Amino acid sequence: NTAQQVTNTPKKPDIQSIVDRIKNGKATRIVVLTGAGISTGAGIPDFRSPTTGLYDKLAPLGLPYPEAIFHINYFSHTPEPFYAIARARHPGNLKPTVTHAFLALLAKKNLLHFLFTQNIDGLEQDAGVPADKVLWTHGNWKSQHCYKCKAHYPDDLMRKAIGAGEVPYCLQDECGGAVKPDVVFFGQSLPIEFEKRQKEVLEADLMLVMGTSLKVAPCSRLPCLVREGVPRILINNEKAGDLGNRGEDVCMFGTCDDGVRRLADALGWREELETLWADA
Numbered sequence: 001n002t003a004q005q006v007t008n009t010p011k012k013p014d015i016q017s018i019v020d021r022i023k024n025g026k027a028t029r030i031v032v033l034t035g036a037g038i039s040t041g042a043g044i045p046d047f048r049s050p051t052t053g054l055y056d057k058l059a060p061l062g063l064p065y066p067e068a069i070f071h072i073n074y075f076s077h078t079p080e081p082f083y084a085i086a087r088a089r090h091p092g093n094l095k096p097t098v099t100h101a102f103l104a105l106l107a108k109k110n111l112l113h114f115l116f117t118q119n120i121d122g123l124e125q126d127a128g129v130p131a132d133k134v135l136w137t138h139g140n141w142k143s144q145h146c147y148k149c150k151a152h153y154p155d156d157l158m159r160k161a162i163g164a165g166e167v168p169y170c171l172q173d174e175c176g177g178a179v180k181p182d183v184v185f186f187g188q189s190l191p192i193e194f195e196k197r198q199k200e201v202l203e204a205d206l207m208l209v210m211g212t213s214l215k216v217a218p219c220s221r222l223p224c225l226v227r228e229g230v231p232r233i234l235i236n237n238e239k240a241g242d243l244g245n246r247g248e249d250v251c252m253f254g255t256c257d258d259g260v261r262r263l264a265d266a267l268g269w270r271e272e273l274e275t276l277w278a279d280a
Ligand code: APR
Pocket: 034, 035, 036, 037, 038, 040, 041, 046, 047, 048, 049, 053, 070, 118, 119, 138, 210, 211, 212, 213, 214, 215, 216, 235, 236, 237, 238, 240, 254, 255, 256, 257
């Protein structure tokens, strides 16, 4: 009965099964969740990778703990450390990676149902992902306000402050609050659109999770919303969350850029991908 056992055990899905699903039109509502790991190739370190991640480099700033640098309570009395690292995190004129281009290619092929990014660098939109297909769950650098009175602060003055590593202060008399980019700090709530968009995950017929340790809620809970039977692909240097625990999950361990290139090769999209990336 060993032969019987072998035929009965369901075949563990692999990349080819995902590629076939996309090729024969069974995956047209792909939901994607991305994190800092898709921008390391663009020159922005992630947070938690050992030695190269930001959180391993903050000791000189004397923080109570690394994530305090992004906590609203700490920022309200000590904004200097955030501005000491702001320039290194600000996208400036960085080029998107081929992984960002792959997201734009999915959108171009009408396969991107929705993209949740935890990143604040905005490189997805720079690569060509339409604004109505992406939610910056943790905000982005595109605007800034006084953390205290919420008054808007001019973009040119903000760019100067970031470049100089200095704290910009509110221009309103008697306020004196520090100005903060419209990035969601720990202790703050996500954009209200986040709740509304969770239905996109419920409608997904494929989920792609890339470049995230899935350590921060509520984004870390999104992969669990995927319906049973819908494949979830992880492209990441390491295991993340419960990806790999479901029968249909496929884990591609390694860099995001290599992973999307492997998918593009198997899908016959490689040339289109490289052209899209070159033009980004
Ligand atoms: N290719 C594939 N995986 C990578 C790459 C790469 N080039 N670079 C890093 N990784 C992986 C790391 O192994 C790690 O699992 O990406 C993940 C990055 O995890 P984090 O540094 O924790 O970043 P992220 O998951 O986006 O953090 C979530 O935490 O600090 C807060 O608000 C901040 O949005 C951030 C949130």
